[in-house]
Amino acid sequence: MNRRKFLGAAAAAAVPALVTGCGGGGSTDDGKGGGGGGGAAPGTPGVIRIVSSLPRTGSAKGQTNTIVNGIQMAIEDYGGKVGDFKIEYSDWDDATAASGSWDGPTEKANAQKAVADPDVMAYIGPYNSNAAKVSMPELNEAGLLQVSPAVTWPGLTKKIKGVAPDEPEKYRPAKKKNFCRVCTTDDLQGPLAADFAAEVLKAKRVYILNDKELYGEGLAKLFRQRCEELKLEIVGDEGINTTSIEFGGLMTKIKGLNPDLVYFGGTTQSKGGQVAKDMVGAGLTCPILAPDGCYEQAFIDSAGAANLNGRAYVSIVGLDPSQLTGKGAEFVKRYKEKYKTAPEAFALYGYECAKVVLEAIKKVNKKDREAILKEVLATKNFTAGAVGGAEGWGFDNNGDTTLRQVTISVVENGKFVPKKTVTK
Amino acid sequence: MLDSLATALGPAFYQYLLIGLVTGLLYALIALGYTMVYGIIELINFAHGDLFMLGSFLALQVAIWVGAATATGEATGAAALPTILLMLVAAPVFCAGLNVTVDRVVYKPLRNAPKLAPLVSAIGVSFIFMNIGVFWMGTYDLNFPKLVPQDNLTPGARIALNYKHIMVLAVTLPVMVALTVFVRYTSLGKAMRATAQNPTAAQLMGINVDRVIAATFAIGGGLGGVAAVVYGLYNNTVGYMMGFQTGLYAFTAAVLGGIGNIPGAVLGGIIIGLVRSLGSAYVGEQWSEALIFAILIVILIFRPNGILGARTREKV
Numbered sequence: 001m002n003r004r005k006f007l008g009a010a011a012a013a014a015v016p017a018l019v020t021g022c023g024g025g026g027s028t029d030d031g032k033g034g035g036g037g038g039g040a041a042p043g044t045p046g047v048i049r050i051v052s053s054l055p056r057t058g059s060a061k062g063q064t065n066t067i068v069n070g071i072q073m074a075i076e077d078y079g080g081k082v083g084d085f086k087i088e089y090s091d092w093d094d095a096t097a098a099s100g101s102w103d104g105p106t107e108k109a110n111a112q113k114a115v116a117d118p119d120v121m122a123y124i125g126p127y128n129s130n131a132a133k134v135s136m137p138e139l140n141e142a143g144l145l146q147v148s149p150a151v152t153w154p155g156l157t158k159k160i161k162g163v164a165p166d167e168p169e170k171y172r173p174a175k176k177k178n179f180c181r182v183c184t185t186d187d188l189q190g191p192l193a194a195d196f197a198a199e200v201l202k203a204k205r206v207y208i209l210n211d212k213e214l215y216g217e218g219l220a221k222l223f224r225q226r227c228e229e230l231k232l233e234i235v236g237d238e239g240i241n242t243t244s245i246e247f248g249g250l251m252t253k254i255k256g257l258n259p260d261l262v263y264f265g266g267t268t269q270s271k272g273g274q275v276a277k278d279m280v281g282a283g284l285t286c287p288i289l290a291p292d293g294c295y296e297q298a299f300i301d302s303a304g305a306a307n308l309n310g311r312a313y314v315s316i317v318g319l320d321p322s323q324l325t326g327k328g329a330e331f332v333k334r335y336k337e338k339y340k341t342a343p344e345a346f347a348l349y350g351y352e353c354a355k356v357v358l359e360a361i362k363k364v365n366k367k368d369r370e371a372i373l374k375e376v377l378a379t380k381n382f383t384a385g386a387v388g389g390a391e392g393w394g395f396d397n398n399g400d401t402t403l404r405q406v407t408i409s410v411v412e413n414g415k416f417v418p419k420k421t422v423t424k
Numbered sequence: 425m426l427d428s429l430a431t432a433l434g435p436a437f438y439q440y441l442l443i444g445l446v447t448g449l450l451y452a453l454i455a456l457g458y459t460m461v462y463g464i465i466e467l468i469n470f471a472h473g474d475l476f477m478l479g480s481f482l483a484l485q486v487a488i489w490v491g492a493a494t495a496t497g498e499a500t501g502a503a504a505l506p507t508i509l510l511m512l513v514a515a516p517v518f519c520a521g522l523n524v525t526v527d528r529v530v531y532k533p534l535r536n537a538p539k540l541a542p543l544v545s546a547i548g549v550s551f552i553f554m555n556i557g558v559f560w561m562g563t564y565d566l567n568f569p570k571l572v573p574q575d576n577l578t579p580g581a582r583i584a585l586n587y588k589h590i591m592v593l594a595v596t597l598p599v600m601v602a603l604t605v606f607v608r609y610t611s612l613g614k615a616m617r618a619t620a621q622n623p624t625a626a627q628l629m630g631i632n633v634d635r636v637i638a639a640t641f642a643i644g645g646g647l648g649g650v651a652a653v654v655y656g657l658y659n660n661t662v663g664y665m666m667g668f669q670t671g672l673y674a675f676t677a678a679v680l681g682g683i684g685n686i687p688g689a690v691l692g693g694i695i696i697g698l699v700r701s702l703g704s705a706y707v708g709e710q711w712s713e714a715l716i717f718a719i720l721i722v723i724l725i726f727r728p729n730g731i732l733g734a735r736t737r738e739k740v
Contacts (some may be wrong), residue, residue: 008618057563058563059563059564059565061563061564062564080519097554097555097558097563098551098554099664100563100663100664106454209709211696212710238708238709238710239708239709239710240709240710241709241710241712241713243669243713243715244660244709244712245659245666245669245670245671246659246661247704247709248443248446248447248701248703249440249443249701249703249704249709249712250704250705250709252436252439252440252443252705253436253440253704255436255586256436260559273661274565274661275564277660277661281574281660283576298564300563300614301496301564301567302564302566302567302661303567304497304498304567304570306498314683377478397574
């Protein structure tokens, strides 16, 4: 029925074949010419490549632009050279214009391309939890380090209540760990949003919507669990069709049930803006609460600031850039000077990802995937980046950050204004 | 009967009917573009949905140019009514011109080729249009200025009616009546029907078939342009992907009503609008899309030519 998906799938089926064909010859991709490396170490001598795979087409572009800027700023901190190696960076897109957002086959092809390039020592990304499901097994088999700035679904790294029974083992076919992330997970974000709904918004009756993706549906489930513990009444809980263009009928139904709050588990790309807009259109005056997938200017722009001001609450893992002190504040200042705009919330995590990788390369000073991976996973008390503060942060046994913070902001005058931060 | 249904289904039932009717009329307006072209040259013009999308982009561009909207599509409050009228002229003219051009350049050389060739070309044109849309406005969902207020005009009544609903009804219904009158009573309309029935015979009777085909593309494109403006003003969001989903619904509406049949397209559009709205309310938002296609399949099993599609019998 969906001819675009079909064509995308057909195109993507052809891509891995090309990639493996290229990798099999032992040459480097991108036509760099291979150079005179010779001997055992393939690839270009003296060069380490870091790649990122993020949705660079579609409405997530505003957010991923700032992640990429963050990565580039981190590389510039070292003057593009770490230890004995020149750092090259490739900014890959895991989205297609036809789908307007991340695309499984493209993410998979990116992972395969990274594995096949002997210069690639770290894979930064992806941005979407569902995309991580696709690239994680590929990179795991190859033992290539993967650091994500933004994926928050807990099941990718740990077994907790609410994740699928075969998670996270199914993402680790090689039975080793190679994935870590610098943002905290939804098992914190979802429940804390419910606490916020009960304590600050004084909601008694909530209506839950989700976008039927791993991230959005998962968050909605975790939010619901906590609501039930808090004895909030769930007046409705359903998925939306993200291909739909408007939700007038749905919002009229929700208005009839008269909830105190609508929770939307989803992203700007899965119609967060339209949901908020149609709520106003149907005369629903209660607030909307959304997770970090909507914490970006594109969300405000697509919904129209007038529809959100004072009634849209959005949570973010970590802190809003305006709340940072010390190195974080310094980063925001430098960012503004360099790019003439304020960074989106995930710019920090792009910077942090690249920093943690580059520091590890500096320590290891070898072009060795395994050694770099080991060094990154062993990160403790990391203060070189922007988010760590004085004590710093590290990766726990699952590869998750020890920095467990969530902030909830409200939209005022078309901007996010932090309202409450919880540290756990 | 409606009252007893409303008692059973709750007081918002009438509101769902209104929403369904309004969105259904929008689908119908786009469906007319599919059905008219199919009626004349048996081409499913897959690019029609994306033509509609480009029409809405042009309308947004016009609003920005005349200062009725900011660059991010927020209404500035200036000159709403003249802007709407200007959009209602500019977008249909633009879409009609574009549609005729595409016919001349792409479909006309393939007029005597096997049916699949123009069909595949239409899919190609659809992608080209989509990429033009990306190039023009980017890949973000855009705000379309709120030039029509949506305050409730009937507080306390069973149906909450606002200016947006009135606007959709006030634009789409006269356009559809005018189209029906045109096709039934004018000489060009008669020529269209004659060409639809038998192009060769029509040519032998002195009808300039190429002119008739061009006129059909112009009218179909123009209706798509009207729909684009009304849709933007009603929904306040446009984006380069909207042509696909809306086009799919509209195409389904055309098939449901009997492709090639003008009243059938309108009926099909309204049915789809109602199924979408009532399905979302009583079955669940996530099932509403599946429901539309389930109903399509059931109807096609019993009436393979669509609800009003008996007249297309000779086009085998």
